[in-house]
Amino acid sequence: MDGNKNSVIRLLKYKTILLRFRILGFKRVFSENLADAAGFNSTQVRKDFSLFGISGYRRGGYQIDELLCKLNSILGKDVLQKAVIVGAGHIGTALMKYKSFESEGIQITAAFDVDPEKINREGNIPVYPFDELKDFVRNNNIKIGILAVTEVFAQEVFDTMVSAGIKGVLNFAPFKLKGSSETFINNVDLLGELEKVIYFVKSAESRLKGSK
Amino acid sequence: MDGNKNSVIRLLKYKTILLRFRILGFKRVFSENLADAAGFNSTQVRKDFSLFGISGYRRGGYQIDELLCKLNSILGKDVLQKAVIVGAGHIGTALMKYKSFESEGIQITAAFDVDPEKINREGNIPVYPFDELKDFVRNNNIKIGILAVTEVFAQEVFDTMVSAGIKGVLNFAPFKLKGSSETFINNVDLLGELEKVIYFVKSAESRLKGSK
DNA sequence: TAGATTGTTAATCGATTAACAATC
DNA sequence: TAGATTGTTAATCGATTAACAATC
Known part of the structure; x- marks a missing residue:
């Protein structure tokens, strides 16, 4: 029904590319164009669309506006997405300032930390004490x-987040992290x-x- | 020969777990223990070892010291690894301060940026002008x-890095990024x-x- | 019509998991 | 020996790619 995990990421990428194409004045694209820009192959593109029930015009490719409209409704990017950051360390702080989130309609509404020195209620993105996480959420x-806290507290913090x-x-x-199937966890392991x-x-x- | 991409990551994870087990005083582990700690299943663990020619003792599991020794020689973590960061923005700066790199024997020797305001030759990890990247490397x-620069400069910066x-x-x-097969590229797409x-x-x- | 491109089915590829024989 | 665990082969699963029929 909703394809596979990777196809969603690719769909998001197609969207970015299409927006760029549109700015350049293009009205339509072929799967081949999209594939080139994204670094995949054209079968992949058509397969992804097929998986989500998106269709184009045989011989005519895809109308960019129409395609963007369909992608938006699938990816649900019409509404502003709110998110919180837990852990205002190096990574957490960097993500608070990460421009791409905002430009893609993702709003980091607040961050939380146990360290009193990190608290800043007046900031552009406020940093609140961890205790307030539950109520805020x-x-x-x-x-x-x-979740951008150290390994030691990760599970504990995660449980609090889920219960909130x-x-x-x-x-x-x-x-x-150990969680139920109701919570979607995506791990980024920088090291x-x-x-x-x-x-x-x-x-x-x-x-x-x-x-040699 | 060298297994698949994912198995390398898992091997690195086993190593971290083994170090922890050793601190706790354990002398040996079974594939089942490693699997539990890593969140995989025991077949996966044994398969990974098999792929890299690591063997244990039937019924006896694996000697932790011996296993760590083998893993180290495969992963080549005996030597200190040096790396540079290009782009001293939010992400770049966060990575400069990222503790886990250091504790795993990865040394960020310097960062580079085009912005004169970011330059800091005296820092713990110095930030040099981008012009000096080539010579330094x-x-x-x-x-x-x-590579932690904006999309627009990514390819250009990458080419410079490779030529250095x-x-x-x-x-x-x-x-x-477009590169030859001689350069290994690993993309992290936070958005x-x-x-x-x-x-x-x-x-x-x-x-x-x-x-409902 | 002829040619180009989509959309889908089938083949392939790669990685994970199950089954089980080997053996300590 | 009996039982437990490894190590490997085979089965499964999932994702990508190739092939090609449909059709504009």
């Missing part, structure tokens, strides 16, 4: 949370991603040396 | 780079990851509403 009906009503978490702590790069560079190096 | 024989000798890039710009969370929360919501 409930009162503002927030569903999305970004958070339904989806982007987790930066290098820890496998792991960097270590992957290091590993592949090293293994390429040693392959080279080995073949 | 060459002189210090750096192979790993973190960078062999692996962790890319935070939401842009499909995309958050949008994925939003999408799945929304679709779960509408499923609930639909079934």
Whole structure:
């Protein structure tokens, strides 16, 4: 029904590309154009559309406006999305200031931290004590949370978030959170991603040396 | 030969877990223990080891010290890894201060930016003008780079990094970099990851509403 | 019509998991 | 020995890609 996880990310990418195409004055695209811009192949593009019931015009490609309209209704980006950040450390703070969120209609409404020094109620994006998380999330009906605390507190903080009503978490702590199937967890492991790069560079190096 | 991409990440995770187990005084583990701690299943663990030629003792599990030794030699984490960050914006700065890198033997030796205001040659991790990137990377024989500039400059900056000798890039710009097969590129799309969370929360919501 | 492009079915590829034989 | 755990082969699952019929 809703395709697979990866296709959603690709759909989001198509949307970004289409917006750019439209600015350039294009009225329609072919799957081939989209594929080129996104770095996939055209079958992938058509398959993704097919999965979500999006259709174009045989020989005529896709009307950009029509396609954007359909993508928006699928991705639900018409409404402003509110999210909170828990943990106002380096990563948390960087994400508070991350421009791309805002420009894509995602509003970071507040951040939370246990450290009294981090509290700043008057900021552009206010930082409140962690104690206030539960009430804030409930009162503002927030569903999305970004978890940027250290590993040690991750599970505890996560449980609090869930009990307050958070339904989806982007987790930066290098820890496998235990949650029910009702909460969607997406893990970003920055250290792991960097270590992957290091590993592949090293293994390429040693392959080279080995073949000498 | 070197397994698949995901298995490397898992290997890194096993290592972290083993170090923790060792601190707790354990001498050996079973694949089941590792799987529990990592959130995989025990077949996955054994398969990963098998892929890299790591063997244990039937009925006896794995000697932690021996296993760590093998993992270290495969992952090559014995040597200190040096890396540079290009782009001292919010994300770049957060990564400069990211503790987990250091504790895993990854040293961020310098950052680079075009903005004169960001330059700080005396910092704990110095920030140099972008112009000096090429010489620095060459002189210090750096192979790993973190790309944290805006989309618009991403390709240009990437090309400079590669021509300076960078062999692996962790890319935070939401842009499909074009590079040769000699350079390993790992993309981290923070906006995309958050949008994925939003999408799945929304679709779960509408499923609930639909079934009411 | 002829040609181009979509939309879908089938084939392929890769990764995970199940099953189980080997063996300590 | 009996029981437990590894290590590997085969089955499964899911996602991508190729092939091609439909059709504008």
